[in-house]
Amino acid sequence: MKRREVIKNVALMLGGAFSAPTLMAMDNWENATKPNTNGIAFSLTETQQRIVAEIAELIIPKTDTPGAKDVGVPAFIEMMLKDCYKTPEHQSFIEGLDSMGKVKFLELNTDEKRGVLKFLEQESKKITSKTTPFWRLIKELTLLGYFTSEAGLKASFEYVQIPGKLELIKLKPNQKAYAY
Amino acid sequence: MNLNIKANKNNTFDAIVVGSGMSGGFAAKELTERGLKVLMIERGHEIKHIEDYDTAMKEPWDFEHRGKTTNLSAEERWANSRFWGLGSEEVVNHLTNDKENPYIEKRAFDWIRAYHTGGKSMHWGRQSYRWGKHDFEANAKEGIGIDWPIRYEDLEPWYTHVEKFVGISGQKEGLDVLPDGHFLPAMPLFAPEAHFKNKMMERFNRPVTVGRVANLTQPQDIHTALGRASCQYRSKCQRGCPYGAYYSSLSGSIPAAMRTNRLSILHDSIVAEIIYDEQKKRASGVRIINQNTMLTEEYFAKIIFLNAGSINTAALMLNSKSNRFQNGFGNESDQIGRNLMDHQLGSGATASIEGFEDDYVYGQRPNAMYIPRFRNWGNDKQTAYQRGFGYQGGASREGWNRGVGADGFGADFKQGLTKPGAWTISIGGFGEILPNSNNRIYLDSEKKDKWGIPMIVTDAAFVENDWAMRKDIIASAVEMLETAGFKKVTPYDRPTHMGLGIHDMGTARMGRDPKTSVLNAFNQVHDCKNVFVTDGAAMTSSSCVNPSITYMALTARASDFAVKALKKKEL
Numbered sequence: 076m077k078r079r080e081v082i083k084n085v086a087l088m089l090g091g092a093f094s095a096p097t098l099m100a101m102d103n104w105e106n107a108t109k110p111n112t113n114g115i116a117f118s119l120t121e122t123q124q125r126i127v128a129e130i131a132e133l134i135i136p137k138t139d140t141p142g143a144k145d146v147g148v149p150a151f152i153e154m155m156l157k158d159c160y161k162t163p164e165h166q167s168f169i170e171g172l173d174s175m176g177k178v179k180f181l182e183l184n185t186d187e188k189r190g191v192l193k194f195l196e197q198e199s200k201k202i203t204s205k206t207t208p209f210w211r212l213i214k215e216l217t218l219l220g221y222f223t224s225e226a227g228l229k230a231s232f233e234y235v236q237i238p239g240k241l242e243l244i245k246l247k248p249n250q251k252a253y254a255y
Numbered sequence: 256m257n258l259n260i261k262a263n264k265n266n267t268f269d270a271i272v273v274g275s276g277m278s279g280g281f282a283a284k285e286l287t288e289r290g291l292k293v294l295m296i297e298r299g300h301e302i303k304h305i306e307d308y309d310t311a312m313k314e315p316w317d318f319e320h321r322g323k324t325t326n327l328s329a330e331e332r333w334a335n336s337r338f339w340g341l342g343s344e345e346v347v348n349h350l351t352n353d354k355e356n357p358y359i360e361k362r363a364f365d366w367i368r369a370y371h372t373g374g375k376s377m378h379w380g381r382q383s384y385r386w387g388k389h390d391f392e393a394n395a396k397e398g399i400g401i402d403w404p405i406r407y408e409d410l411e412p413w414y415t416h417v418e419k420f421v422g423i424s425g426q427k428e429g430l431d432v433l434p435d436g437h438f439l440p441a442m443p444l445f446a447p448e449a450h451f452k453n454k455m456m457e458r459f460n461r462p463v464t465v466g467r468v469a470n471l472t473q474p475q476d477i478h479t480a481l482g483r484a485s486c487q488y489r490s491k492c493q494r495g496c497p498y499g500a501y502y503s504s505l506s507g508s509i510p511a512a513m514r515t516n517r518l519s520i521l522h523d524s525i526v527a528e529i530i531y532d533e534q535k536k537r538a539s540g541v542r543i544i545n546q547n548t549m550l551t552e553e554y555f556a557k558i559i560f561l562n563a564g565s566i567n568t569a570a571l572m573l574n575s576k577s578n579r580f581q582n583g584f585g586n587e588s589d590q591i592g593r594n595l596m597d598h599q600l601g602s603g604a605t606a607s608i609e610g611f612e613d614d615y616v617y618g619q620r621p622n623a624m625y626i627p628r629f630r631n632w633g634n635d636k637q638t639a640y641q642r643g644f645g646y647q648g649g650a651s652r653e654g655w656n657r658g659v660g661a662d663g664f665g666a667d668f669k670q671g672l673t674k675p676g677a678w679t680i681s682i683g684g685f686g687e688i689l690p691n692s693n694n695r696i697y698l699d700s701e702k703k704d705k706w707g708i709p710m711i712v713t714d715a716a717f718v719e720n721d722w723a724m725r726k727d728i729i730a731s732a733v734e735m736l737e738t739a740g741f742k743k744v745t746p747y748d749r750p751t752h753m754g755l756g757i758h759d760m761g762t763a764r765m766g767r768d769p770k771t772s773v774l775n776a777f778n779q780v781h782d783c784k785n786v787f788v789t790d791g792a793a794m795t796s797s798s799c800v801n802p803s804i805t806y807m808a809l810t811a812r813a814s815d816f817a818v819k820a821l822k823k824k825e826l
Contacts, residue, residue: 159324189665214658222672244616
């Protein structure tokens with residue numbers, strides 16, 4: 076599949092997924108049903124899990140420090156969606172994964188995958204729905220899962236568990252941020 | 256009345272204190288230190304200082320949901336989780352399960368509760384400001400509500416007494432609007448905040464100071480004697496401090512009272528009713544219901560201090576009916592439950608700051624900067640609203656979460672987020688709410704909770720004065736941040752109800768006239784002098800500063816009065 080087609084497909088999917096009638100339908104559905112508060116209904120298929128892992132790793136790749144997969148971000152994302160998010164976000168996330176499936180995301184090469192994500196990022200900004208779009212959800216949860224994991228946090232920041240003092244200091248060149 | 260004569264002797268104390276929070280803890284301390292045998296009754300479960308701060312030393316990755324609110328806790332803590340961050344697994348188990356302790360919102364009220372030893376003093380924001388002279392005089396001068404029966408001078412020595420014991424870090428500024436207190440060394444303002452402070456003075460003649468906060472920057476003997484140590488600048492106060500560095504009933508007043516060997520604490524005991532002795536014309540004790548066993552018991556004392564928190568104190572009084580008090584205990588004035596006040600918050604502005612790239616901070620400051628009230632103060636006259644507001648806020652460098660809203664992903668993006676981000680600043684208003692008899696709580700005439708106690712109904716909301724003030728809180732915040740030269744100044748106005756300030760007060764107000772108030776100048780119930788109310792319920796107006804040290808000062812003053820009166824056999 077050519078890059079142009081990929082983008083066209085994603086655009087179509089996004090346009091379809093977040094058009095006004097769909098949003099209205101989602102609202103109606105939300106009003107008509109009890110919100111799924113404990114998230115029992117939310118789970119991902121194996122393919123969906125692979126897409127999540129792939130995207131998370133593209134957001135935070137393994138470099139000289141661990142990547143998203145190394146610290147368990149993919150499973151974290153699924154758990155967080157289940158426990159801390161409700162039906163509209165679940166739907167938004169699944170629809171996002173569906174559109175990734177339709178463009179055969181897993182079969183693309185790395186450049187193409189990055190191209191899709193860049194496009195997704197720009198398109199997500201246009202979405203005005205109250206429901207967090209797929210890209211924002213996966214990015215937010217990837218960063219949270221990574222930067223608060225033990226390995227991710229310690230590799231990224233200077234971890235200070237007990238500062239013991241409060242001091243105004245000057246930043247040294249290339250100094251990492253403190254994490255507490 | 257069904258007196259349990261056998262239990263009578265074991266169940267008799269000099270004083271009963273209902274509640275173990277900010278003011279109840281202080282009452283227990285003051286009364287026991289003056290020689291009284293005190294029974295403190297807490298409706299919630301026991302929390303032991305340090306030992307039971309189960310999340311205090313957890314690392315970020317120890318929290319399964321990394322501090323986010325789960326659907327389950329949002330459901331169980333449906334009111335508590337309305338306050339930002341209180342649904343988080345860092346603190347949520349120390350806040351009341353609203354599902355098990357429901358209340359009825361005739362008008363929405365964000366009632367934040369912590370039913371356990373120490374109550375909300377375990378979770379408070381620790382900001383500690385004296386009221387000014389004007390705060391006690393404004394009602395009379397402006398013809399709002401009723402006059403306070405006391406003035407600043409009456410409370411001044413008690414503020415000092417409280418501040419020394421609590422330990423408050425702050426900067427003396429010599430301002431009438433925000434009287435100085437007895438302070439431990441101040442925490443620093445960060446570089447952009449110092450710039451902001453200078454600009455505000457230069458352009459508006461408005462002072463800015465660092466927050467006055469109940470964290471020990473330099474513990475004194477009075478603190479170390481109770482095992483309280485210096486702040487470690489983790490800024491994880493709300494989990495409970497294993498160093499006892501911030502003040503709470505758990506770290507301060509309860510250990511001080513225990514030290515006298517005159518304090519007994521009863522947990523899991525909901526005070527359902529004040530027992531009134533029709534012959535002696537005084538309260539003789541209280542009837543409690545054990546929240547777990549549902550068993551009822553009676554306890555007796557010469558004096559009773561009500562410190563259940565303003566809403567629960569009012570509810571307890573309303574539920575205590577007798578021949579003498581058919582409309583609720585000491586409620587001849589029909590003011591109990593009324594004049595419910597709070598501080599409005601949730602509005603202000605944020606900005607990003609260019610420059611100061613080299614300035615950084617080691618440690619986390621459990622504090623903010625403070626902008627004292629400048630509206631309807633001095634030469635400023637607002638036509639749209641009465642009274643004023645202060646701001647709390649501060650500057651910080653962005654962390655990794657700046658990446659969430661920013662473009663990008665991949666290796667460079669990941670690497671970039673390991674560096675401190677740009678400085679940003681946020682300030683939010685705390686606005687005074689006026690006493691209004693239509694803002695109230697009352698007991699539902701039919702619905703009862705699982706202990707058979709009538710359910711509390713909240714019926715209060717912001718009025719025109721609050722909305723007009725809110726507009727100005729936002730506009731002035733924008734103006735100040737722009738004047739300081741900050742960029743991308745963005746107003747914010749989060750949807751909130753009354754209650755979210757967690758400064759609920761006024762439901763059994765002090766006053767001179769028993770026809771219009773519930774308590775006298777020493778917090779005694781007008782019509783039953785051996786019952787004192789010294790929590791937020793006593794407040795006749797709300798000022799715009801955080802109220803805890805005022806509650807504690809009123810409590811200490813009333814305790815001193817009560818013990819003297821007892822000794823003179825006047826009670």
